[in-house]
Amino acid sequence: MTHRFMYGRTARVLIALILVAGVAVFASACRQGTPQATTPIKIGFFAPESGFAAADGQSAQDAAKLAVEEINKSGGINGRTLQLVDYDDASDANQAVSIANKLVTLDQVTAVVSGSYSDQTLAAAPVFQKAQIPMIAAYAVNPGIPATGNFIFQQSFTGTVEGRAGAELAVKMLGGKKIAIVAIDNDFGHSLVDGFKAHAQQLGATIVAEDYNQFGEKDFGPIITRDLNKGADLFYMVEYGPEGSQFIRSWKTLGVKKPLVGTEGVDSTTQFLQVVGTDADGMVITTNLDRDSTDPNVQTFVKDFTAEFGHAPDMVAASTYDAFFVLAQAMKTNGVTPDQIRQGIAAIKDFNAITGKIVGYTANNEVIKPVQLQIVQNGQFHHYGVVDDPTLIQP
């Protein structure tokens, strides 16, 4: 008797909880409303706007808003406006999958831009592929993303391409012969280093050291010292802003006078340049945004972004902004159904984006575009060169 009473009570508690939960989810879903055929074109978007990657999430979100605003201001897509449906994935792959399904089934978006890292983008991509909704990954570099299927595009060059360009810069332009590599231990770091190593060795340089560090690494002094002792005459540093600025601090403290090659990972004003001041002067990075470009689009973007958000745009912002313009271009030329957009993106040729001229997309949906080289002078990024050799930038 007591047993039955206990389990009865348990069951009641559970039913009550499930009801409460169900009502809550339902209520939150209803807020989205149902789409109508003639309303604005809905573009889904997700980024890590809270949690540990919030700095990049914020940049991506700002750029997404600005892009949609500017596309609408200049007449939208053949008279129809874009509507941004924006969600925070908090750097959580589970949430990214929930969001992807929400975008597909409840919001019924036409196309999607991922402003998120590889883990989340990789988890969300199959959902869009299955639903036949085109998605552009703004800056995630994991090669598994475009491999998901024909509706999934990658807007950033693959890590291999950027790594190769880095090697071209390091060996051919800066004369590195014995190279030390220090990289962040994630898909970004590993894929760039793989491309870099292969091409650098092909060009005749040797790799004297190769180390991977965790997020939050603060003290690069010991590694730099050890690599110098091994005879390194050039350093290849594949880091993000927070770790990159600590690398520069150690570099400066030790007074190293060797050439230093960086990547788009440190292409950030707020997370890198403001922190290091002029200490990074002389470093050259491979990236996709040319600050000194005479292209009026680039100048407008940099000006508008700075005016609106109080700091210069970074690589994440520029890439996200571009992803929206690529979508807009595909919609304008080829139509606004998901499949027309997919074909439109795949057919893009020589499109002048903020992050350089997009030559086109490969059969595997990877972007082909030249790699920009930027040098730090007086604490600012400036034009140094460009790697546009077709054999190098073909993924």
Next chain:
Amino acid sequence: MTYFLVVGVTVAVFAILALSLNIIAGYAGQPHLGQAAFFGLGAYTAAILSTRYGVSFWLDLPAALIVAGLVGVILGVISLRLARDFLAITTIGINFVMVAIFQYVPFFGGAMGIPAIPSPAIAGHEFGYRDFFVTAVVLVIMVAALSAYLERTWFGAALKAIKDDEQAAAAVGIQVASYKIAAFVLGTALAGLAGGFYAHFMSVVTPNGFGFPVSVSILSMLVFGGLGTIRGALAGAVLLGIMPEVFRFISNYRLLVYGFLLLFMVRFQPQGIVGEDSWLVHQIGRLAGSLRTGGARRDTAGG
């Protein structure tokens, strides 16, 4: 609808995880802050078996369970040597080390993880979200039923005795060591099961998906619902599992609210929302009681 199914599957996976941790932390009273390591071990086992060796979902799922359980033996043996708080921190360490292994050992796919894990299939029919959801719910029911069964057996009683007072338990002839190890093996194996299922559902596994913060989430769910009870594990997984989606409208403040919710919950209801002796359970019990006596009175009046 798909969206609700997807949220439902995520909640179900965490419900299994909370139930699995409940066996270790709830019944046996052992602090375990690294359950995500075993969740990940199961997920990686299924991912590797299915992508590299073509093993089907129905075989790699039990394999995930077994591998996680075997590594759980090690943790169980370690737990015998360590005092409670030392053990708690060691389990954190195990979580960190496991993630480092996933990330550093090329066999586990390194930092890129393992993508393109195939969907399960029954007789040529590939799983859709509905199938995932149904399977997940069946798994939750099975694990909950197993827990309910344990609670009523000698095994459950022995764990409770160990939790209350290890020395007293040993004094009355309970084989403390064997029971502790058994609790760890069972709890970690079930986490492996959740991982194996999860890998196929997500279709990709990466090291970051199984870090210490995930362990914290699992433990938070269990404590939030009510440590030591099946309904607590389920309620915690449901409530905290849907929270990120329900609170999406306050997007920027979601985590802040989560933090405060956790703090105030354990401050004013340390036994969990539906744990033993919680306010809600008392209220519902009272309500049920009054309904019953009310009904009884009517019956008498009618008769």
Next chain:
Amino acid sequence: MFIPSLVNGITMGSIYALMALGLSLVYGILRILDVANAGAYTLGAYVGVTVFRLTGSWWIALVAGAAVAASLGFILQRFFYVPILASGPIIPLIASIGVFTALEEAYRLIFGPYIIEFPARVPLPDIHVAGVPVRGVQLLIILVAVVVLVGTWYVLGHTRMGLAWRATAQDAEVAQAMGIDARRVTGWNFLLGYALAAVAGVLVSINYDAVYPTMGDMPAYKMLAIIVLGGLGNPLGTIAASLLIGLVETFVAAYVGFLLPRDSIAFVALIIILLVRPQGIFTRGAVAK
């Protein structure tokens, strides 16, 4: 190679010691694993950088950071931790994780997600030790660590307050029976423990010229490993363990490279050592069960 590693290792170890000591003091009395202590570390840095921008003085920033964080610690223990102590060790741990999450989010919402620089100049010169550059702020960190640690050792060992602390840490009930006011000891304990974390936060953010919302993530868990190595609730053992981990991490990085994630070195060391000596390296006698 050897000397710079030594200097770096000692700096790291000093920082760890400052952070871990507060946590160890808290554990010694309440027997809780207080993750939120790392929230005080970040709070100190944010208060410090804000005050520094207003006043331009690093030491006012240091004092202000410590004072605000100490108040947080006091409030936390009085209104949250002490009332739930009876529920066992897991419940306060979850409470502290809740506090830590809420704090990190609050920092992001108030100060933004981006890195804020902390360009304070400290009054010590950059020097060379055996031809190795040592920055003034590194010297300051080591100096402050030595002063604070010696001070703590003195207070614990040679004052009535310290006696009360040790008695309460040993056996709270007996201490109470001897007329020691456990409430007061606990209050002081948290004031001191959180102030120490904040001092570490200010110094670290000057050293790295960076303050950001998630800077407490790493210390939150690594410090737990260190205080266990130090023998849980044993302040001197904690200091020794801090120096040890700081040196091991730096030397591994220098001679082997990032062989394994730096932050897991402490945990690997912990697991190995606990398997050999389950009571920790620096524990004498019985272990707190």
